[in-house]
Amino acid sequence: MKRKAVAAVLTAVMVASMFTGCGSDNGSSSAKSASAASAASAANDTVDEDGKVNGIMYQEGLPLVDEGDYTFSIFCDDSSESGEFIMLDEFKKQTNVDVDLKIYPYETATERLNLDLNSGDYADVIGGWTLSDNAILTYGVNQGVFIPLEDYFEKYCPNISAILDLPGVREKMTAPDGHIYTIPYVCTDTTVGYSPYINTKWLENVGMSMPTTTDEFEAVLKAFKEQDANGNGDASDEIPFSTDPNNKHIEAMAGYFGLPMNKLGIAIQNEKVVYGGVSDTYREFLSWFHKLYAEGLVDVELYTQDSSTWEGKGNQDLYGVSIAYGSNEFTGIPAAEERGDFDSMPVLNTDKDGIWLRDTEGFSVYRTQAVITNKAEHPEIICRWFDNAFALENGIGCNRGPVGVIVNKEDDGYHAIDTTTLSEEDQEKYSWGNLWPQSLPKYLPVDFEFVEEHPMYDEKKATEEAYEANLTKEIIPSYWIDLDKIDTFSDTNTAIKDFFEQQQAQFVCGELDIDNDADWQAYVDGMYSLGLEDWVATQGIEEIAK
Template identity: 50%
Template sequence: MKRKKLLLSLVAVTMTIMTLATGCAKKSAESASGSSMKSIGDMHEKGLPIVDAGKYSFSLFADDSSKTGKYYMMPVLEKQTGIKVNLQTFPFEIAKEKLSLALSSGDYADVIAGWTLSDTDILKYGVDMKTFIPLEDYFKKYCPNIEKILDLPGVRDAMTAPDGHIYSIPYALEAPQVDFSPYINTKWLKKLGLQMPKTTEDLRNVLKAFKTAGLIPFSADPNNKHLNYLAGWFGMSMDDLGFTMADDKLTFGANTAQYKNSIKYLNSLYKEGLIDPEIFTQDLNQWKAKGAQDKYGVVIAYGSGDFMPYAAGSKPDWEPLPVLTSGDGSTPVWLRSSYGTSVLKNQVVITDKAKNPAAICRWWDNAFELENSLQTNRGPLGKTLIKEGDGYRSLDATKVLSKEEQDEYSWPNLWIQSLPHYIPAGFKVKEDNPAFDEKGGTDKAYQSALTKKPIPEYWVSVKDSAKFSDEQTAIKDYIKQKSAQWISGQADVDKEWDSYVKQLDTLGLQDYIKTRLDAIKQK
């Protein structure tokens, strides 16, 4: 998934966090005192059930948009574990308001989960206030599945707060090493007798041919343009905040010559009518409508199916545009988005209201058993998911279920989909018409150009978070505004470059960079 970040209101707190961040950051999670763990009570330490039926239940608050409020997996897990979960679910906006009130009043659930939590909440209510409890000792003693997830590359680091503790259940997802990239229309390449571009000038010539043929030569997902990635053709591929990895180190690049050269190149394409004139103004529906009519030549997207769906089992008429060379002597590069796993670190916390955190951790560990996780996405075992040899096969629900069952076992009614599940990277469920692995092909095509490391996860302390957030918003918005003006020709990058660089510093760039670097060093 690729993933959204939602922040609650930032509240000023005491300087305690500063002491915690500097004095405790080097402590490993394993060095935390075992005495912090609560009594296991009636919990069985191994096997199922976790408790005898009726002996324990916990409350779980989460955001969800299910119309029924019934989830197939909840009674399945209750039967397995003996633990009943008392759900408190609300649509996101309502959940966000209710959570804020609950944390302020002290009337909150045993477990809080979903998209309503942020890094700042973990730091404030975990590190500082101890409302959210540390979980790493429970994981180590009782949760082999969660421990395996934490041992995936980069996951434990991402999950560990500045004081050395882990406050949430990990949500690890298989993720491509390349998230968004340009895709090129191979059907039209063949029609026009064109070769796959290898250089930026090759691309210019192909786009000209596409334009002559009546296509929109170049466009991008309105919500994820990622034009900064293309600066990699000039030696420095970067994210929308202007950061990249150079020599395995976090570096700001949106004030460099490489970035400026990429802007000048894109502006030259725009001047020649080779970029969608609506690239900065269209919405998602408009972009998709044009794609569905096969009007695009090259498009930046997560996958070509986002704008031109293709039948299951078939190969799309699109391929990843190679990482191009610019001819200016720079080495082409592309920013790696992951090692193959993406981790969401704020999805589930256990509060100090919980009477048996160990049992709750075991409940989650059991939910991460492969067969359980598969059912949260593929449907009930024995109905739409069947065991087949050493693996599993997913059946077409429209062929094996009645209309009533299709509704009952639809994706939103299987599981609260803001809650974690875990399917190991590379694990494939057999299908009669498997989807074409477009993202795998993109990863392979880009492999030699990828940065060795993705941009690292980080924690900004509560005392710094409000200022950091303001700086980040101002800097991101300014970069976005100026790039749009320069590419579309509303302003001249050469004339404005020096004032642009100065304005970035005025907006707090140097302090912003230092805070990012310090947040990484804390880990």
């Protein structure tokens, strides 16, 4: 029966993948013609006697247009409750450009974007974490829905051009057909993205030390479950372990067994990039993690809850450990000058080759954060609008808060105020998530630093320092897919990703028996039948770990 269930899931995944990446009824040749026309238009722009490009955009300076003359729409994912952002209002004042923001929670944004693209009813700009290399190649290179931007950058965007000229940036941004389809998002980045954070107050309450092995970790989770670790008098409400619903990253914990993996199953083994999602080591990890789940040590809603549910539980002090980008994401506790109750949990089993995946070299180029579509009239205005957003003080505003309000310019640099001195209303108003749709590109020079009046405890830096000795030396690189493989890769990529995630959930939750050889082999066979070998090879990965 279980084999039949796996086959049914496999069939469903393959059918669903057939619809992913499909455009509207427009033929690709006509779409490409539209794209080519858009790309060429920058060279054919005219400037009238009023100094306006194409009769609407001022050639130099601000504002970009006259009041009421131009509006463009942006689709993006974000968790903002109000949908209002301080810097969008500021950019309206600077540029006279109106923005129609179409914002969706991450959980539903990808599905909505696919519907929009398939129907042909999509925004002028599509941005956020819903895009991928595959989308750029499919809707940009192949179909012309996303337009090339490099001519606009060169002609109108000095800030973006300077970013593209940073070492390695232009190369990473340029698609295989030689065009640049996206607004660059370049930033300093952490070497450790998502990782477990542990409640040290709970550790004290149950009289245990920070775990260093998987056995000790299991013992800590059991104590959290059984001993009223949060001290509220209810010994049954503790949830020993959970994770960010949108960035679970539990497969990263396969590193405790020597094979750190990303969420696609791509891993580093002996400082070589391999595919680890069908390996014996991954199976060993799943067996261990399923045991934790079966013992009631893992959130029963691990695979079903949304971000608000996860955050709500964290705000009630119900979590002992959670994987997150930072602990404040689920605790709701603002940063302070001293470390709070949560601390980075160390890499486990380091005495037995336990290791964690290095995410970046400390600097990242995100090439899929914002595209301009062929729906946009006057894409030159949109490019200049983003270029203006990348000016230094606007970048400060998007990252930290408006200059003159949250940040003050002085002779020795930009001083960030202690926001805890603000009223609760203003603390919320100027909180990071309300400054700017944070899934969209923004920019600060990589060497920029604020002068802190009251430096907050840097949890991310502390995590990096604690993990450095046990990080892989190599990172998993990103590859553009060969042009002649775009169409087939799109379907295969979706099918493999979905099947990998679905089967992981079934193994963890016990719907499939990870310790049953037949169930495991059915999963492995399913991955291969979906085209695993070609999928791996297309990405430049030479080995599938056994």
